[in-house]
Amino acid sequence: MKRSKRESSAPSCATLCDVKPGEDACITLVEGALDPVVRRRLGALGFREGEQVTCLRRAPMGSPILFRVCGAEVCLRKEQARSVRVAEQTPEPVAAAS
Amino acid sequence: MSCHGSTESGVGVLEGTVEVALLGSPNTGKSSLFNRLTGLSAATGNYPGVTVTRSRGTARTPSGSVTVTDLPGTYSLEPASPDEEVVLDHLEGRLESDAAPDALLVVLDSTTLFRSLGLCAEALALGHPTAVVLTMVDELRARGGDVDVTALSRALGVPVVETVAHRGRGIEDVRELLDAAASWPVALIPPPCDDDAQLRGWIRSVLDSARYRVPGSSVATSRIDRVLLHPVWGSLVFLAVMFGFFQVIFTVAAPIQDAVQGVFDHWGELAATNLGSGFFADFVGTALIGGVGGVLVFLPQIMLLYLMISVLEAVGYMSRAAFLMDRIMARSGLDGRAFVAMLSSTACAVPGIMATRTMPSSRDRIATIMSAPLMTCSARLPVYLVLIALLVPDDARLGPFSMQGAALFAMYLLGGLASLTVARVFKATLLRRGALPFYLEMPPYRLPTLRGILRAVWVPVWMFVRKVGTIILVVTAVLWVLINFPAREAETARMDEAAAQSYVMENSFAGAAGKAVEPVFEPLGFDWRVDIGLIGSFAAREVFVSTMGQVAAAEDPEDPGDALRQLTHTHGPHQGAQVFTAPTIVALMLFFAFAMQCVSTLATMRRETNSWKWPALAVAYMFVLAYGTAWLGHWITGLVIS
């Protein structure tokens, strides 16, 4: 998985699709280019910029992929996973962790 | 149950009471909460013009009662489809059929607050008096999470109550809360729903004030999923579950069905002996008892189906099954959840169609509803068995397998492939627009409550008996009249019973109809007697078998099977030739495979799609498909054997 050096200038090419089972990632961008409805729906499920995501497993044929986000477990198909860009997990001051 | 006038399209609000709407995501226990609050007073109705439904009931509070409306589960109020637009219209008072509710009760799953607070923010921004109910609090704490309810309430500015909805804890507190619904606070400063970054900040800040601790993942669920979602073990378990599904239907249901059938046969005999002969006796015996029996014989199978589906759903296994099956279903443009509907349709399409309610996309739902009836249902079985027996000799073998068994398997396969193909066509043409991105939530495994399961079985079964039963009863009665009238008493006075029956049938209304329709089906090789059977079977497929039985008995009461084989055309170009030739049998089987011959299914389709358009389309396309393939089959078989 590629490591993005800076936050904004060079966009990270890694997407949720590239996160392997057991790995964490941090969402950097949910591509709204194709359909704002898709972006909003993904956001409502918890796939928002800045959220931490963990890939749990993939289905036998590669799709869908099961993720843990915002405390819930949600599956996405490969196509949707590809439209969510991620960066390697950076330690964020997440308020809830006690 | 409908003290406030529930109808198909509108469920009324009790005059003078405060109306509280329940809002929340799917899988939060909102329905359990609603059921506990409203008990049996709830009635469900469709919103006008869309397929989603809302339920309404009355909840007792310490000082009176309150109307509670359960809105469809949603992750966000920003609409992504007409279904969701309707809910927003309702909340903002733009619907003619439903006024905006007086207050809003937001149900949030306490284990996923980082996500569900987004919905809460949107709800607060609407400006209604609002309160919040937290569910699954036991699970939250068991998994190492925590929340300070008082602090959360202060941060949100509205009352917050914690519950464990499906176990009924906290329900009394909710009732007390509902008492004051009209005076719940309105959010003076709406949360910043327009700006994503600010909203995230708001959520973080509120949860920090509430000292929210995110729960760890459920250990039990992770362990179980390691097996159930494993590529190899998971698939094996899945196949075993599906196999078990089938076995239960055909092994457990069958004896019960036979028992029920036996009871009705017994009553039929009682009627015959005690009511004498004559029309009334025959009517009671054949139409009434036979009709009602025909419906109730289905019940064990349907109840078992609903029972298994609701247990699997409540436990959480359905999501796992959808996860494993999604790739395959995606080839047809459907999603993994459609698998359950398709599988159930192999027993009966009625529960299968109702199972599509779990699918969030209305387009997917309709595509599944339109194609599910093509799966080989158990009503087609008797027809196939009779026809295969006529076509294939008992002892024919295909390697080690019985040829007859192979033929039956082929029909099942045909149904499955046809179903998937048709779904794909629908998704690609009529239903192309409005695609929702696929997502599937995997709830943690939970022990279902007996109460919840019983409710999930009772409600649809009762609806089936009431609505569908009425239709089948009426149709059976009408058919009886058509077959037995005009009575022709004078002409049959001197004939023996078999000949008399035969004569009456040939000259009855049904007979006339059969002869009138004969030219239509002539290219398929059907004669007017088969056509009578077909006409009857458009109500319910099994009727074909009993009708053919009557025809055959009329010819030769000793051996109906043989009689069918001996049947010859009575007139027309093939006069004297055998009716049930190989091409005709193949045509008949293909016709039954594809034609819509079930009023129950149509009634259910109508109910689930909330319009007559789709059932009508189903009848039309399936008839064309049936006729076309039957003709093709007739022609090809003719070529093959000559």
Next chain:
Amino acid sequence: MNPAGTALHPEVQKDRAVARWILTGRSDSFADASEHPGEALARLLAEDVLVAVAGGVGWIDTTLAPGRTWQEAAGEVRSAVTEHVAGAVPHELTTEDLRRLAHTVLKRDVAPIAGAHGGRIEISAVEGHTVTVVLEGACHGCPAAKTTLQDRFRTALRQWDPQADVVEAGRSAATAAPTGGRSWLPFPGRIRRARDA
């Protein structure tokens, strides 16, 4: 603390014109907000949208001018407060800051618990990062009450000041050890009814 990571939410006070913006991610004091408001806040004050601005440990109060509604002003005020917080340099809490914080937290989170069991807890002194309390009524002499109330108070204070400590008057922290007895914690499953603060 990362200023860019500040999150906030408003809590409307008993006086509906006053909104307290709770700042998460900042545990320093904003008591100087009224004297030195940020640019946007100053502008809102000048344009008569806000009539007053005040601050404390982790919060900023904004008072609406009469005739204005939150519906129209909330967005602007929110942005203004965010800007002020982002621009403010974090500094250490003074004793005065801690005193005001302790009083707020006590009144809101700790005293009601004591009261529910027939006791009372009061602050007798604040020095450096240490708050000295006095327990009275049913709480007096009950070893479990002391530890529980003190712990809750300490935990609450530490959300803002990680070095805060709470001791009972007349004893040092070391000798105030519990001598066994039942846990007095309210059970987690107990339903809490929510009331506005």
